[in-house]
Amino acid sequence: MLQLGQPGQNGWGTVMATDTAFVIGCLALLGSRIPQSLRIFMLSVAIVDDIGAILVVSIGYGSRIHWEILALSAIGVVIVRVMALLGIRSITLYFLIGGIIWLIIDASGVHATITGIILGLMTPTVKWVTDKHLHTILDSVGVMPEANHKKNATTHRMALRTAEAAAREALSPVERLETLLHPWVGFVIMPLFAFANAGVLINITDFGNSITIAVFLGFTLGKPIGVFIFSWIAVLTGIALRPANLSWLLLLAGGFLAGIGFTMALFIANLAFSPTLINSAKLGIFSASLFSAILGISLLSLWAVFGKNKLNNSMDY
Template structure:
């Protein structure tokens, strides 16, 4: 019998007497799917499958049609006004804005409500992320300075959150929760840093009139929050206008997602005490046929529905709403449209491929470990309980998985003649980093288990 089966049966017995929602045939079909979506490694698995599919198709007889599909122009045109871009650009610019919005939401939740409320623990993740960005970029520039690929230094600065968390999930409870929190925080800060690099290092000429329009839009959003506007649809409408203004400004539009995510409130509108009081009012009405029309009891029911929704902060509500779409639609679609590359083994010794590989596989772990050690040694940061230096070193190896964000920046940084070499370096580095990190974590887990058994 599985070790968790007793807990499941006890939970089922405990809930047996509780009232449940009505069950329909469709529930039997959707329940297994919903359980799959809740698995921590599921998003990483789907992302991996779409990546492999893109690599297979781009090296098959259908490669030309597959790669040409993403260059299909889409948009609107009315007279002299034209707003079009390729399908790949829509995915990279518009869809990825939601990804960065979600990343910013997670960062704000961690800073205000989560583990990073402790400033010294937050400094550890920030220092590790900073080292994991600077050292790889320096390694890359040392190998590419003065060469055609010099502008690609930003490619090696990012860590792929989905793949890193997916790798940790494979090890389950064999690794401490402190490592998961550290790596998640590192990856989130890393992604924020990467989008700032995109905005500053790979933006075009700045149009200040468009920046002014975007600023006005942000002021409107802030005023809506102060006035108590709670319609998510309305916020998305105004946010879309801000995105258009930023897109016209010359700054990469995905920075909009970061700004709006950090502006999202973490306070809930309805307290737990008020929610219980409202529910008590609903329960006070006896069952019968009076739940129709604009009656007082029906108004109380509608109030209870709204109160139940508003007991979650906007940050939490938006995270719950966006996680499935980002993890199972946007990220796989991004990988499917960007991971296609014709593999030429001669490019394995290309200078760009080598520089990307060195930046991720060597620069990332060195930067993460060195900056973490300096932060702790200086007294600015503290290691959480259970996070040993060896575990942190293993996390540094996993940080070399730079897949999604690396592809994102590579598309901006490299010209068409170098992009395939850069992608090949990203794939190789991500694979080696994942294997090295997992092997070290498994070895540490076995050694820890043997140590505990010897102590017994």
């Protein structure tokens, strides 16, 4: 609203996303002094925020959509679903099909980031081997006789292959993917992404720029107000239940932490703003993220130090 009819109005999606990694990091600083319910709530907010932001990027910041090419990507998605129904568990094969779908969606005019959401939601979450069954298989391998002749050797190799498959299928594909990708995402992709998008020249006069102010207020006021009001509406209408140890003060503090929008906000800003405006938008993102982190941590520290019950009662009804 602050940029309606002005050069920065195309950047409305910049203030949508919450940086999951930074929010979790801020909560980790407080350790056990805050309830687990707040961590779950904030993680849920961050995930939904990111999904919404990616949908906005895919639809709002794409080019002209070529529907016939997009239809081909839908066929690819159907193929992935059929593979899952047939019980195909090869991650390599899913990577291959997923890469082809990514290229097709990118060529269709829709931003290809939506591919990650679609394929991520379709990844099987069910494991085929229970922990008890796995232990039974491993125990049976451990008591097998030594492979001292051809028949025993063949039986031993088959048992080992069975144990290998059981160990693999004791984790669902989504868990295996998470384990496989986490080091690359955490230590390579995210640092490179932040490094490539974070460059900004800071000038004290730029803080008065209308785009900087709009982005700053969108994160520091819009996010906490939105999180608080929609949480209140959800509880009031019965859509959601508020845990007893998750007070309204904690929800408000969490709303301020939701104003940390570093990485995804930078990505959207680079798509939305022209080269002459991007510097002002980045300055607003950085300053808002820093302010939101400090204020959110301060409120949570205040809640932890000065008595949880007293502060809870001041905000509860």
